[in-house]
Amino acid sequence: MKLSEFDYYLPKNLIAQELIKPRDRSRLLILDRKNGVIEHRYFFNIIDYLKPNDILVLNNSCVFPARLIGHKIPYGGKIEIFLHKKIGIQKWECLIGGRGREGIEIIFDHNLKAKILQNNNDGTWLVKFNKKGKELFDIIDKIGYTPLPPYIKRKNKNNKDKYSYQTIYANPNKKGSVAAPTAGLHFTKRLLKKIASQGIHIEYITLHVGLGTFAPVKTEDITKHKLHAEFIEVNKQTIEKIQKAKKNKQRIIAVGTTTVRTLEAIFNKNLSIKKSFQQKDKIQGWVDIFIYPGYKFKIVDAIITNFHLPKSTLLMLVSAFAGQKQIKNAYKEAVKRQYRFYSYGDAMLIK
DSSP, X not given: OBGGGGOOOOOGGGBOOSXXXXXXXXXXXXXXXXXXXXXXXXXXXXXXXXXXXXXXXXXXXXXXXXXXXXXXXXXXXXEEEEEEEEXXXXXXXXXXXXXXXXXXXXXXXXXXXXXXXEEOSSSOEEEEESOOHHHHHHHHHHHOBOOOOTTOOOSSOSTTHHHHTSOTTOOGGGEEESSOOGGGGGOOHHHHHHHHXXXXXXXXXEEOOOHHHHOOOOOSBGGGOOOOOEEEEEEHHHHHHHHHHHHTTOOEEEESHHHHHHHHHHBOTTSOBOGXXXXXXXXXXXXXXXXXXXXXXXXXXXXXXEOOOTTOHHHHHHHHHHOHHHHHHHHHHHHHTTOOBSTTSOEEEEO
16 A cells, blocks of 8 residues: 555645634534545534434543753753653653754753763654653643644744643643644533533543654555554543443544544454553553554544644544545545644544
8 A cells, every 4th residue: 555645735724823712613524434425514513423322532641841942061052852752760762853962961941951861763862851750740841842743833832832732621640742632622621511411421541642643654655654652541441331332332432543543452353452451440551553444443433533644644544444535535625615734723523
């Protein structure tokens, strides 16, 4: 399967630069994957497509300001550290902007220091900080910058983005994402309350969004692409509810591709949990599942998602779910009707 099959034309003016306010006023394209029929609504109309006893599953991971600007010791040269994956109590896998090399020490505000331990030779570096745990995250919250995608070009980033580039249900005790699970940005507290009042069950999983979700595919044969692993955590009560719902033929509706990947990764075909994720009162582990056309879905019955970049693994996932032809038709229709694309853009329900 070729990478070029997942390309499409998108005018630059359709790349959203800011979040719609209120959030649920974004547009919503509905694609029926059974017959290819397309409808056009607004996101607050999503409730019209949900049924009592549906299970709506959201990713409650919290984005933290993962971009840190520091200076090398002792020469003072500016350097940027992008926190990607927590490896240990004080160690992180990072991207580095500027000239980095093993052994360099870096100082940040609030007496935070770091040392570059190792070049991982895959574009990432191993970095050790002098702080750990809550103290480290408290400092990061003060000095870090919101890690917005590079296609958001406007000035004055960060101040309002700390709020807008975060779902309203993000759990502050679940910090770890370096990018927002953007399908969830469309929900408001009022809309979630209305959904729950209609007998629709809302459940949460955690996947800390990292490079695995957004890293570009560099091989023309997409089957040779390898995803960076991302950490997941789900309590067993949620798992049991999903297992029971599937047996009762209730729909499982995943909000975002991160939720899709979490659910599809942790279950065997017979809906039992894979042993590698088993813990006492929850399941957790690292997932690198790559879903592209030909994949057979075990859990997910419908997906709420955004419009994704050309040639991205996210576009491949939704193509696997709805079919390449139908996704291409839907994207052409979205371009024609001037939908807003990518992280701050409009939404799509594939049912």
